[in-house]
Each structure stands twice: as structure tokens, then as C-alpha cells.
Amino acid sequence: MALIVQKFGGSSVGDAESIKRVAKRIAEAKRAGNDVVVVVSAMGDTTDELIDLAREITPLPPQREMDILLTAGERISMSLLAMAITNLGIRAKSFTGQQAGLITDAVHGRARIVDVVPSRIRETVEKGHVAIVAGFQGVNPEAGDVTTLGRGGSDTTAVALAAGLGADVCEIYTDVDGVFTADPRIVPSARKIDRISFEEMLEMAASGAKVLVLRCVEYARRYNVPIHVRSSYAAHPGTLVINPDADVPDAPGLSDALFASLSQPRSHESEQESSMEAPIISGVAHDRSEAKITVVGVPDVPGTAARIFENVASAGVNIDMIVQNVSAAATGKTDISFTLPADQVVEATTALDALRDDVTFESLQIDDQIGKLSLIGAGMKSHPGVSAKFFAALSDANVNIEMISTSEIRISVVTRADSLDDAVRAVHTAFDLDTEAEAVVYAGTGR
Amino acid sequence: MALIVQKFGGSSVGDAESIKRVAKRIAEAKRAGNDVVVVVSAMGDTTDELIDLAREITPLPPQREMDILLTAGERISMSLLAMAITNLGIRAKSFTGQQAGLITDAVHGRARIVDVVPSRIRETVEKGHVAIVAGFQGVNPEAGDVTTLGRGGSDTTAVALAAGLGADVCEIYTDVDGVFTADPRIVPSARKIDRISFEEMLEMAASGAKVLVLRCVEYARRYNVPIHVRSSYAAHPGTLVINPDADVPDAPGLSDALFASLSQPRSHESEQESSMEAPIISGVAHDRSEAKITVVGVPDVPGTAARIFENVASAGVNIDMIVQNVSAAATGKTDISFTLPADQVVEATTALDALRDDVTFESLQIDDQIGKLSLIGAGMKSHPGVSAKFFAALSDANVNIEMISTSEIRISVVTRADSLDDAVRAVHTAFDLDTEAEAVVYAGTGR
Structure with missing residues (x-):
């Protein structure tokens, strides 16, 4: 049994059907005996649509108001996801960044996390419920105002929450199978990487690999949070981003499958x-x-x-x-x-x-x-x-x-x-x- | 100079153009020397669309999550309205029900207001800014959860805030000119009522007149808040709902115009x-x-x-x-x-x-x-x-x-x-x- 933080991006929760599918996925992890905390982004194109609305109003929206506007997106996805999980017979509650204790500085639009105080999330998990947390947002406690974390904010929320809760692993669900040796759209023969160090992943992200943003990997390295990048459409393991000396974390299907995969030589090693x-x-x-x-x-x-x-x-x-x-x-x-x-x-x-x-x-x-x-x-x-x-x-x-x-x-x-x-x-x-x-x-x- | 609470409903802020028009209206009241607090509903059909989304997920959504979902609507309208006012050169800030101090009980979906502590709104107004407040929502302080007030909630928010701030008048903007002697869709010769007592308005609302909900009139009567029901499309005065013995409040255009209108005999009196x-x-x-x-x-x-x-x-x-x-x-x-x-x-x-x-x-x-x-x-x-x-x-x-x-x-x-x-x-x-x-x-x- 482990404490797992799962993050689902906007394309994984683009409509009601996708939300139900993600809910099943979460329910499986919960029924397997894990404590589960979920971080979710706004549905599909919601954020872009809200930005377009703001542009119709004014070319220069005040950043404080822009943050209030954009954080409406996660309110919608997180509450719908909590409903869908509840509908499967598992108690779930959704929380804003503020309620989840994501404390940031006052820089609207690209706030930095300064502290994570996830007491409500911990209570919720201890009651055996699934906690759903809005990605991308936090609160500036001096002003009492909502802030947003900027690009890749939801991944960063997930890793920060995993660090704050001492989670065993932070699973980032995405529309690819994991981190690849190259972008498969350019190199069709690219291979999924089973395991990669924080440092290598940092260089990959800094060099243009889009599967994880740099900031999220930096945060994970600093707090030593294992990240598991995996497909939201398939059950097999993806890529584990981890301290090279660390044990493989205890997460659904991960340990066995990764053990099997690691016990085989890497293909290019075996050949030459x-x-x-x-x-x-x-x-x-x-x-x-x-x-x-x-x-x-x-x-x-x-x-x-x-x-x-x-x-x-x-x-x-x-x-x-x-x-x-x-x-x-x-x-x-x-x-x-x-x-x-x-x-x-x-x-x-x-x-x-x-x-x-x-x-x-x-x-x-x-x-x-x-x-x-x-x-x-x-x-x-x-x-x-x-x-x-x-x-x-x-x-x-x-x-x-x-x-x-x-x-x-x-x-x-x-x-x-x-x-x-x-x-x-x-x-x-x-x-x-x-x-x-x-x-x-x-x-x-x-x- | 007066302190005015203005409430705009969903049809008044249905799209970007409508929001800009409402912003101009608010700017006029502010430039006339008044302190202005605005309560706004969700844009157009947003609430219905969110309810439909929830129904696609589950027939029985948990009420706590439903409230989180629905309150996304006012986040969007209130931040866009603040942007539009700022764009006219007037500082404006938007606030959730929680930030505005609308304290409710814990009954999700139809919470009752138990207290109004509008200290942030007062501060904002004292700085000379316009405060925009989300209608329909509050916070249950024990749980730290957002609540919604149910049908007619935004009108009730406006009256409660007017009472809490000691406002001179609460203006309810709507798509008709005021309260009529009958529904003009059935009686084309119906006449706009210039002034009506709280008690009569209560009976009208309880008997099916839809322009104001019963609950909002009850609140206004209890705290003696003058309500001015008026068109969001025209500048002339609408209907004043007021204690019969009270003076006409000091509000933009209202006193002069109402004096003129009250000094003429009511049409049915003059005849028979x-x-x-x-x-x-x-x-x-x-x-x-x-x-x-x-x-x-x-x-x-x-x-x-x-x-x-x-x-x-x-x-x-x-x-x-x-x-x-x-x-x-x-x-x-x-x-x-x-x-x-x-x-x-x-x-x-x-x-x-x-x-x-x-x-x-x-x-x-x-x-x-x-x-x-x-x-x-x-x-x-x-x-x-x-x-x-x-x-x-x-x-x-x-x-x-x-x-x-x-x-x-x-x-x-x-x-x-x-x-x-x-x-x-x-x-x-x-x-x-x-x-x-x-x-x-x-x-x-x-x-």
C-alpha cells in the first residue's frame, strides 16, 4: 500500500466520457489499496477559451483578474471528476489550490510555490477518501488572492503536493506512453525509456523534450520525488524519473513490471x-x-x-x-x-x-x-x-x-x-x- | 454622493459586448461621484451548461461538488467585468463570495446567509475602487467550503451586501423597466410602478411576479434596504421598492426623476x-x-x-x-x-x-x-x-x-x-x- 499522487492533464479530462474513464483509473488505484490524491488540469481547451474571452474584453487584462478567470477552469474539472469517482462508489472531494494549502508568492500569472500545507488533503486521505486538487493554482496568503503557476503549473502542483505529503510516487498521466529516446513524431523507431535520472530528465526538458516541464523536474529532484510518466490510455508502466540509487517505488503494477523490464539489458547495450x-x-x-x-x-x-x-x-x-x-x-x-x-x-x-x-x-x-x-x-x-x-x-x-x-x-x-x-x-x-x-x-x- | 450596490444578472453579461456595456454603466455611476459595489451572476447560460455537464457525469452529483462546479460561473463573469471596468480607466477588483465575507450555513445548493462581513469590500471602496462581487455564492466557515444560495441567489447577495455595507440603495438591473402592474406579455397595457412598499412587493413576488424573488424582498424588508429595480438597457428610473415612509434614496438620476414622477397623480386615481x-x-x-x-x-x-x-x-x-x-x-x-x-x-x-x-x-x-x-x-x-x-x-x-x-x-x-x-x-x-x-x-x- 502506497500514497500516490496522480496528475491528469486537460486532454485526459476533455469531456464527460474522458472524465468517467479517468475516474475508473483512479478507482482502480484506490481499490488496489492505495491512498490516492489526484491533481487535475482544466478540461481540454477551457483555458484557451477563457483567454480568448479576456482578449475580447481588453488587450491588457490585469493579472490578478486573469488568475481569477483562469482558475475557474479547474473548479469545473475537479468537481466533475469528484462526482464521477463518487458515482463509482468511492468517496471523493475536490479542493482548490488554496484549500489544498498551495501557498505561493504574489506574482500573478507565474507564481512560485513557497510552501505546501496540505492538512485538509491529509485529513481527507486518512478518512479513506480520494482528494482531488486543482492544478495550476495557489493562494497568496498576504492578499488572500488566488494565483496561477504559469506553464506546466499542474505538473508542478502534483510534484509539490507529493513532496508535501511524502508520497511514494507522483504519476504524471499523459497522452504518450512515457519519455522516449526521441520525439516519436520525428523518429518513428524511438524507444520508450524505462528509467531515467533526474539530471538526465532535466537536460531532456531543458533541451526541448515536452513531456515534462523543467520546473517540475527541478522540484522533483530537489525533494527527491519519484515521477512516473505514463499513458492515461494504457495500464503498462511508463518512464520512471528517479534518483539513480533509489529503489523502485511501490505503486500499482509498477514494481513488478519495472523489475521485469530492468532485468533485461537495454537494447543498444545488448547489441554493441x-x-x-x-x-x-x-x-x-x-x-x-x-x-x-x-x-x-x-x-x-x-x-x-x-x-x-x-x-x-x-x-x-x-x-x-x-x-x-x-x-x-x-x-x-x-x-x-x-x-x-x-x-x-x-x-x-x-x-x-x-x-x-x-x-x-x-x-x-x-x-x-x-x-x-x-x-x-x-x-x-x-x-x-x-x-x-x-x-x-x-x-x-x-x-x-x-x-x-x-x-x-x-x-x-x-x-x-x-x-x-x-x-x-x-x-x-x-x-x-x-x-x-x-x-x-x-x-x-x-x- | 452615495454608496450604491448594483446587481447585474446573467442576461446582462451574456457575452463580451454585454459585459463592456455593463462596465460603461458602472463607470458612469462611479464617475458621478458614487461609491459602487457590483454583484454579478454567471454569464448567460453558463449555469445551465454546467448543470448539463454534471448530469452527463452522474444523475446524483454530491451537492458539495455541485456548488464548486456552479461557482466557476461567477468567477468568469466577475473577473471579465473587472477587466472591462479597468479598461475604462477605473480601478476594479473582483471578489468571490468568500472574499466578500458572505458567511452561510452548510446547506449546499440552498445555503442561507448567516452573516455578512464585507471588510475587504469596504477597504476596496474606501480606496476609490469598484468592487465586483460574485453573486449566488458564500462560504461555510466551519468546513471552509463554498456554498450556493439557490434560486434568485444573486439578488439576495446584492441585498445582503447592501445591508452589510449600509448602502443607500440596492439597484437590481434587469431586462424589463421595473415592476409592472401585470406581466406585460399578457397585459400589453400594463404600467410600470414607480414606487411600491416592501409588503406589496412581497405579495407580488409570492403571487408569481418574477422580477424579484421572495427571499430577496424579505431580506430587504428586514434590513430596510431600498431596492431600485431598473432596466440594464435604459437610463430612466425603474421601480423603487421601499418602506412607505422612507425618503427617496440618493442615487444616480433617481431622486429628481422619482420626485417628478411622484408629483403626478397615479393614472387610475386621477380618473375615477x-x-x-x-x-x-x-x-x-x-x-x-x-x-x-x-x-x-x-x-x-x-x-x-x-x-x-x-x-x-x-x-x-x-x-x-x-x-x-x-x-x-x-x-x-x-x-x-x-x-x-x-x-x-x-x-x-x-x-x-x-x-x-x-x-x-x-x-x-x-x-x-x-x-x-x-x-x-x-x-x-x-x-x-x-x-x-x-x-x-x-x-x-x-x-x-x-x-x-x-x-x-x-x-x-x-x-x-x-x-x-x-x-x-x-x-x-x-x-x-x-x-x-x-x-x-x-x-x-x-x-
């Missing part, structure tokens, strides 16, 4: 590199959401790059990769390129324009036709063969590399956007991550 | 009965929502009627009119008829069936083809001519009377449903309530 010291490659992530800005003709004097990036960062822009060209000896000038989320280009160029007289650069080039590819795997640095194989694969596929960055467990490159898919497939194959096509199951949605 | 002692007839109300149950063949012994009505009442049925026939000497048996809301017939007949062996009645007859007509006016009892004229008018119109009941300020009769419209028109004309047809304005909706 079965030595104990072989670098373990987790997967290939890609990201199409970034843009590249090049600051042309920057004087190559100390402190220039610092001034540029300080200003851009203080405009709230998340700079990712940076490349500074070798200075041209004749002019003493150089070019500095960096990547950033494409939707922050306006903020960045505004901040840079304000610096034009100060830094005296010549021009700005903006390029939103880039793609980023990342290979992620523990122990990569100690295996120089990895990067050699990586670059060879890209070269064989005629992919031109524009920028490179590396970490302990990741190599990333920037390519043209239109060669990104080829690059992902080439690298995936080169590292023997391919599996039989039928192993990839798109349960239910057909996505 | 201009004496100071003439009975003042407020209007004719009708009700098609009742049914009649006849308990046939009841032993005419003391205590029988009491046992019948005790049982029916304890099943939660609201009995309205009662008639007991003269006992037939031969059998010592009689028939007892009573009217009740048509949607409570099942409860009533179930309660009566359980009594069958005990009371030994012969059969039950159920008749849902009845109509009720009521004439309401202060000082009616001291004018015996009123009832004579009333019955003569019905007789002239060939309307058969099945039941009669009276109070100090009301005469009600039950007729066949299909002769109710004729009956209403006949009585309206007999008491000189008709006015020129153009005086009835169906602003905006065309309803």
Missing part, C-alpha cells in the same frame, strides 16, 4: 556496447522554439559581452547558447550570437537597441529559422568517443552545425530548422537507440 | 377614485407554476387535515392555498384540496400515499392545469368594494373560480390555466391599471 563502462545514452531531444540573435561588429574589448548579456538578462530574457566569433585583427571587432526563446526576441532587441550608443555595435541580425538538437546521457564526458560519433553522424547526414554547447551529460548543436528532423534521426540511429516500430504505442489519441 | 381614502392597487400577479392535489373521501373527523398537512410539509412541500369541502352528511366524508409548486407533486403524493392506511382517504386527484391570479394593494381589506369589483370582473370575463384566499393586501383565486390570461386582463382593466401601450418599453432584448 555491453561493457559495464559503456556510456548510457538516454535520448535525443530537439527544440524548434528558439531564435538566434547576432550582434554584429562589437568592439572586442573586455566587458562588452558582459554589458550586452546583463542588459538582455535584466529584460527577463532567458539566454541559452552563446558563441563569440574570433575577432578580426584588422578591425578589432567581433560578432556575438546567442539563442533565446523566439517569443522573447522583441524584449531582447529592445534591450539591445538601448545599448547601441554605449556598446557601439553595427547591427542586429535575427534568425528564427534555427533548430536545436541535444544528445543526453549520463557519463558522456568520460567517453570522448561519444562526441566523435555524434559529429560524424551529423556530417554523414549533411547537417551543418552553427553553434555547439556541452554539459556533463549533454551535447547540443544549433542547425537550420529544416534539417533538424534529419539530424535527430541520424543521431538516434548512430547511437543505436532505434527499436522495432511496433514498440511505440500511441494509445488512444492517435497523436 | 381620486379621494385620499381610495384603496391603492399595486398590480395583478399571476402564477402558472402550481398544481392542485385533491384528497378525495377523507373522514371528516378532527385532526385529519392536520395529519395530512403535517406529513406533506415534513416532506419539504410548500403548501399554498387550501380548501376543504363541506362534508357530505350521508357519508361523513369530505374532500380536501391544496395547491403546491408543480415540481413538488411527486414528494407530496409519496407522503400522502404513506398515509393512506392511517387516514383512509379514497383517492388522490392531481391537477396541473391550474392558474393563480392575485390582486395586490395596500389597504384592500378596509375597502369591501375591492373584492366585489374583483369578482364581478372575473364573472364578466366568464372565468370560473376554483379556490380563493385573501390577506390584508391581496386577493388570490385559482382558475383553469387556459382562462388565466383573460382573467388577468379583465382584473387589470377593472381596476383602471391600464395605460397607453407606448408606456411599456421593452428596452434592448425585445422580450
Whole structure:
């Protein structure tokens, strides 16, 4: 018997039928003897529809009111889900973020969780009931106002609640079977990963893998909350995101199935590199959401790059990769390129324009036709063969590399956007991550 | 300068355009120098759509969850309205029932207000902002759970908040111009009433006039809150529901316009009965929502009627009119008829069936083809001519009377449903309530 936090996203509760199906799933976990706490997002497109309504009213809605508006979405899904579970003969009660004790700061629209005080949830579970908690929302206790957590907020709610309750596992239900070695829409032969470390998952999320948001993985790593990413349409285990030294948590079907799966060698190990010291490659992530800005003709004097990036960062822009060209000896000038989320280009160029007289650069080039590819795997640095194989694969596929960055467990490159898919497939194959096509199951949605 | 509570119903805030129009209306009252608190219902059909969603999930949703579900509706309308007002350059903040201090008992679905502690609303108004409050909802403080007030809940929220804040007037905005001497859909020549006492309005509401619910008028009378029922589409004054001895409250346009209107004689007085002692007839109300149950063949012994009505009442049925026939000497048996809301017939007949062996009645007859007509006016009892004229008018119109009941300020009769419209028109004309047809304005909706 375990305490399990289950999170269901908007597409899993898109209509009454889906809500009933999710309720059955929850009832099974409960009837198997577990204590169950459920975090749920707003139904399907509710949030987008509410945003559209607000835009019809005003182009600049006050954030406090926007949060009140958007949190209506989870009130609807959570109460309907509680009704559906009750209808199956299991007592269930729904709770807002405030009632569940999700205390946040006062930053409406992207609040940070500062504390979790889930006493009502604990009481509910101790009575043997299922507690349903609204994802994505919390309360700023000074003002007594509802707040929202921003993108990926419901996953973060689930992990935070699991940490606060000391849950055995946090199950994130999604419309794919788990975390894959690459995006199966691009690499049909991608393989589901059975188990991945927090650090590798962090790099995957930071590199564009969309199945979990970075923030949620960061929270899980900090509080050591095992995450189980699995399909809301199928019963088999998905991907366990976990401390590498931890035991497999006790959750419905998970321990047995994972034991069986882990006792078999990983497919690429069994074929070529079965030595104990072989670098373990987790997967290939890609990201199409970034843009590249090049600051042309920057004087190559100390402190220039610092001034540029300080200003851009203080405009709230998340700079990712940076490349500074070798200075041209004749002019003493150089070019500095960096990547950033494409939707922050306006903020960045505004901040840079304000610096034009100060830094005296010549021009700005903006390029939103880039793609980023990342290979992620523990122990990569100690295996120089990895990067050699990586670059060879890209070269064989005629992919031109524009920028490179590396970490302990990741190599990333920037390519043209239109060669990104080829690059992902080439690298995936080169590292023997391919599996039989039928192993990839798109349960239910057909996505 | 006054403190005004304004209430806008669902049809006034049905879409983004309507919300913007209501925002302008609120901004005008605020710019005229008043402090403004607004109570708002859920948009248009939102509540019905949410109820339908719940029914798709389960036929018997738990009431606690139903309340969580339904209160999503006002979150949407109140935040959008606050955005729209802010967009006009006036600071506005929205508040849930809980945040506004509407404390209720724990009866989900039809909670009673037990206290109003509007400290946050007062603070907001004192800062010069407009406070928007969710209608229809409150909080049960013991459980920390949201509750709903049931039918007409938003009107009741508005009056309760006006009482708690000591507001000068509670304006109820609606899609008609005010309270009419009869339903203008049946009597096109019905006249808008400028001013009516709480007591008369109570009788009107209890007799089927739908513009205000009984509960809201009861609350207003108890706390002496002047209500101004007016059109959300037109600026002219509507109907003031007020203590007869009170001064006209200070509200936008109201005092001057009402003074002008009150200084002219009421049309039916000026024509026929201009004496100071003439009975003042407020209007004719009708009700098609009742049914009649006849308990046939009841032993005419003391205590029988009491046992019948005790049982029916304890099943939660609201009995309205009662008639007991003269006992037939031969059998010592009689028939007892009573009217009740048509949607409570099942409860009533179930309660009566359980009594069958005990009371030994012969059969039950159920008749849902009845109509009720009521004439309401202060000082009616001291004018015996009123009832004579009333019955003569019905007789002239060939309307058969099945039941009669009276109070100090009301005469009600039950007729066949299909002769109710004729009956209403006949009585309206007999008491000189008709006015020129153009005086009835169906602003905006065309309803």
C-alpha cells in the first residue's frame, strides 16, 4: 500500500466520457489499496477559451483578474471528476489550490510555490477518501488572492503536493506512453525509456523534450520525488524519473513490471556496447522554439559581452547558447550570437537597441529559422568517443552545425530548422537507440 | 454622493459586448461621484451548461461538488467585468463570495446567509475602487467550503451586501423597466410602478411576479434596504421598492426623476377614485407554476387535515392555498384540496400515499392545469368594494373560480390555466391599471 499522487492533464479530462474513464483509473488505484490524491488540469481547451474571452474584453487584462478567470477552469474539472469517482462508489472531494494549502508568492500569472500545507488533503486521505486538487493554482496568503503557476503549473502542483505529503510516487498521466529516446513524431523507431535520472530528465526538458516541464523536474529532484510518466490510455508502466540509487517505488503494477523490464539489458547495450563502462545514452531531444540573435561588429574589448548579456538578462530574457566569433585583427571587432526563446526576441532587441550608443555595435541580425538538437546521457564526458560519433553522424547526414554547447551529460548543436528532423534521426540511429516500430504505442489519441 | 450596490444578472453579461456595456454603466455611476459595489451572476447560460455537464457525469452529483462546479460561473463573469471596468480607466477588483465575507450555513445548493462581513469590500471602496462581487455564492466557515444560495441567489447577495455595507440603495438591473402592474406579455397595457412598499412587493413576488424573488424582498424588508429595480438597457428610473415612509434614496438620476414622477397623480386615481381614502392597487400577479392535489373521501373527523398537512410539509412541500369541502352528511366524508409548486407533486403524493392506511382517504386527484391570479394593494381589506369589483370582473370575463384566499393586501383565486390570461386582463382593466401601450418599453432584448 502506497500514497500516490496522480496528475491528469486537460486532454485526459476533455469531456464527460474522458472524465468517467479517468475516474475508473483512479478507482482502480484506490481499490488496489492505495491512498490516492489526484491533481487535475482544466478540461481540454477551457483555458484557451477563457483567454480568448479576456482578449475580447481588453488587450491588457490585469493579472490578478486573469488568475481569477483562469482558475475557474479547474473548479469545473475537479468537481466533475469528484462526482464521477463518487458515482463509482468511492468517496471523493475536490479542493482548490488554496484549500489544498498551495501557498505561493504574489506574482500573478507565474507564481512560485513557497510552501505546501496540505492538512485538509491529509485529513481527507486518512478518512479513506480520494482528494482531488486543482492544478495550476495557489493562494497568496498576504492578499488572500488566488494565483496561477504559469506553464506546466499542474505538473508542478502534483510534484509539490507529493513532496508535501511524502508520497511514494507522483504519476504524471499523459497522452504518450512515457519519455522516449526521441520525439516519436520525428523518429518513428524511438524507444520508450524505462528509467531515467533526474539530471538526465532535466537536460531532456531543458533541451526541448515536452513531456515534462523543467520546473517540475527541478522540484522533483530537489525533494527527491519519484515521477512516473505514463499513458492515461494504457495500464503498462511508463518512464520512471528517479534518483539513480533509489529503489523502485511501490505503486500499482509498477514494481513488478519495472523489475521485469530492468532485468533485461537495454537494447543498444545488448547489441554493441555491453561493457559495464559503456556510456548510457538516454535520448535525443530537439527544440524548434528558439531564435538566434547576432550582434554584429562589437568592439572586442573586455566587458562588452558582459554589458550586452546583463542588459538582455535584466529584460527577463532567458539566454541559452552563446558563441563569440574570433575577432578580426584588422578591425578589432567581433560578432556575438546567442539563442533565446523566439517569443522573447522583441524584449531582447529592445534591450539591445538601448545599448547601441554605449556598446557601439553595427547591427542586429535575427534568425528564427534555427533548430536545436541535444544528445543526453549520463557519463558522456568520460567517453570522448561519444562526441566523435555524434559529429560524424551529423556530417554523414549533411547537417551543418552553427553553434555547439556541452554539459556533463549533454551535447547540443544549433542547425537550420529544416534539417533538424534529419539530424535527430541520424543521431538516434548512430547511437543505436532505434527499436522495432511496433514498440511505440500511441494509445488512444492517435497523436 | 452615495454608496450604491448594483446587481447585474446573467442576461446582462451574456457575452463580451454585454459585459463592456455593463462596465460603461458602472463607470458612469462611479464617475458621478458614487461609491459602487457590483454583484454579478454567471454569464448567460453558463449555469445551465454546467448543470448539463454534471448530469452527463452522474444523475446524483454530491451537492458539495455541485456548488464548486456552479461557482466557476461567477468567477468568469466577475473577473471579465473587472477587466472591462479597468479598461475604462477605473480601478476594479473582483471578489468571490468568500472574499466578500458572505458567511452561510452548510446547506449546499440552498445555503442561507448567516452573516455578512464585507471588510475587504469596504477597504476596496474606501480606496476609490469598484468592487465586483460574485453573486449566488458564500462560504461555510466551519468546513471552509463554498456554498450556493439557490434560486434568485444573486439578488439576495446584492441585498445582503447592501445591508452589510449600509448602502443607500440596492439597484437590481434587469431586462424589463421595473415592476409592472401585470406581466406585460399578457397585459400589453400594463404600467410600470414607480414606487411600491416592501409588503406589496412581497405579495407580488409570492403571487408569481418574477422580477424579484421572495427571499430577496424579505431580506430587504428586514434590513430596510431600498431596492431600485431598473432596466440594464435604459437610463430612466425603474421601480423603487421601499418602506412607505422612507425618503427617496440618493442615487444616480433617481431622486429628481422619482420626485417628478411622484408629483403626478397615479393614472387610475386621477380618473375615477381620486379621494385620499381610495384603496391603492399595486398590480395583478399571476402564477402558472402550481398544481392542485385533491384528497378525495377523507373522514371528516378532527385532526385529519392536520395529519395530512403535517406529513406533506415534513416532506419539504410548500403548501399554498387550501380548501376543504363541506362534508357530505350521508357519508361523513369530505374532500380536501391544496395547491403546491408543480415540481413538488411527486414528494407530496409519496407522503400522502404513506398515509393512506392511517387516514383512509379514497383517492388522490392531481391537477396541473391550474392558474393563480392575485390582486395586490395596500389597504384592500378596509375597502369591501375591492373584492366585489374583483369578482364581478372575473364573472364578466366568464372565468370560473376554483379556490380563493385573501390577506390584508391581496386577493388570490385559482382558475383553469387556459382562462388565466383573460382573467388577468379583465382584473387589470377593472381596476383602471391600464395605460397607453407606448408606456411599456421593452428596452434592448425585445422580450
